[in-house]
Amino acid sequence: MPDVGSRWILARAEFPSLLGALARAGYRVVGPTVRDGAIVYGSIRSVADLPEGWSDRQEPGTYRLERREDRALFGFNVGPHSWKKYQFPPREQLFTLHRDGSSTFEVAPPPGDEPPTAYLGVRACEIAALRIQDRVFVGGAAIDAGYARRKSRRLVVAVQCGQAGGTCFCVSMGTGPAVRDGFDLSLTELIDAGRHEFLVEVGSPEGARVLEGVPLRPADASDVRAGEARVAHAASSMGRTMETEGIHDLLLANLESPAWEDVGRRCLACTNCTLACPTCFCHSTEEVPDLSAEHVERWRRWDSCFNLSFSELHAGSVRTTTSARYRQWLTHKLATWFDQFGSSGCVGCGRCITWCPVGIDLTAEVRAIRSAAARTRSGSGGSP
């Protein structure tokens, strides 16, 4: 069995054998696939399901698929989906409560029969996002049973980014582009005129077990250097940067910045950013009784702090304006997440920028708050 930390070369022609090995090891494979003009995550049954030869062009409010000149399998950046849809499904039954005419009830948990699942093509920012949601759902005093179960059944097959997208800023957030840990296997696609191979790194004993029987040759120093060059290229081509210095205190000291009003006038409160975000975890609970109320299902579904109803109390909503809701989202993501869960809630994937229908760019909003604060300081001589 290959050692953890060892590196190998998998020929492109042998890629189907990796998929076969994952299936043999008992995993259903999910990964990137082209659907409705975007690269989304879905079932991968063969190499033909992967976005071979596709890339994407991303800018604020813009996402377009484009043909590549080569036949790379992973030559694109992250799309509108994230792995959270597998870890934390958009709609999930929590339990069913059965009364059956008695004076008490029984609580039956859902079947919990999700198969072991290999996530194929997890980028560095997405590993960071998985870890952030892990801390939310299973890192505190309350352990979410469904999430914990699915986490225990996931296998992370990472892919190193060889290029960055127009809205990427993982370098600023310290989450990428290099995948360094938190994976079972990692792949770096080495593709140029005469070559199409994958540098494979083993990240865990389970990753090593899966690789057994896959035709590999040991990677040499030049292979490793070629892989590092790919990641270095991604690092140098980030579409965006976020100034993170002092960001927690900056945002919390400027909760009444005029910048919030300004972005509130542009934001449609459509919730796209929170749905596309790989770390947003807010959800609502609802009950579905049958007509007799003898059987009641309790479900949860993704919700968003951009919805007016999200902060509703009997006297009305707490956050009645779009600017208050945008402020909640941005300050939570970039500042109060540290207080609540010990890290930033942003991984720099850029999804919220790309998928915002009016192209609001959070890196620009942070800059606007920073410069408004600086103007206040220099204008009045007072503290922000």
Added chain:
Amino acid sequence: MSTAREPEGPVAPSPGHGSPLEPAPFTVRARAQDTRDTVTLALAPTGGTGVRPFQPGQFNMLSVPGRGEVAISISGDPGRAGEWVHTVRSLGLATQALAGSAVGSLVAVRGPYGRGWPVESAGGKDVVIVAGGVGLAPVRPLVLELLRHRDRIGRLEVTYGARTPEDLLYASELAEWRRRTDARFQVTVDAAGRDWYGDVGVVTQRIPDTRFDGRNAIAYLCGPEIMMRLTAEALEARGLPREAIWVSLERTMQCGVGLCGHCQLGPYLLCRDGPVLPYGDLAPLLRIRGL
């Protein structure tokens, strides 16, 4: 941001199959109609397995199965084991169903959750309690606890305000409390008819008349946010530092254990870090609209 106290006991017990989100069956043992729209229910585990001890100020998640779940603070006597008492004001679907529950009916319960009033911190100090409306419910266990150990604290001053005399909770108990000589209970209403012999006005108007030594006192506030803010400011004006003021906040809570995100207030998940928090940390946040 810091909270000036140690964690007090377990945060997320789980009555069900290891999931903190699964409720346990409870039966309504007693029901009292407090006001036109508010009832107090005593809930005991169906089949009788006892209830966990709770801290004054903590809450449970309650539901009449099929009618939705809601966070309700525990209003019973912490010294009385075997049941959980909840005062419910009928406002929405879930609370209407709870308030309409007859003796013997079934309620789904999970908890207790959150961090309650720091009772131990009152030792040797004058205690000021100010409650508004249904805000007396989360304060009642605290009052009972302090009265049980009356000798451990200095003065005890409780001020309670409601909209009208008909909205006052726990009327007979309140009358009993008011007869005590070792504590002062002031009651005031916003508006009253000719048959009301007590005070009329908002609770903040009673603060100048409240007796405490600001250098050695602690205050516990529960009511509408604006009431708590104005009361805290009035107490500060009387020399009580804001670090000695504790408030219980209300936000929508759907999971009760810090997973759903609804109850955020700045850095806090109120179900997990609150609902009781030090006013010293909250004052800058409560000042800002729409947070």
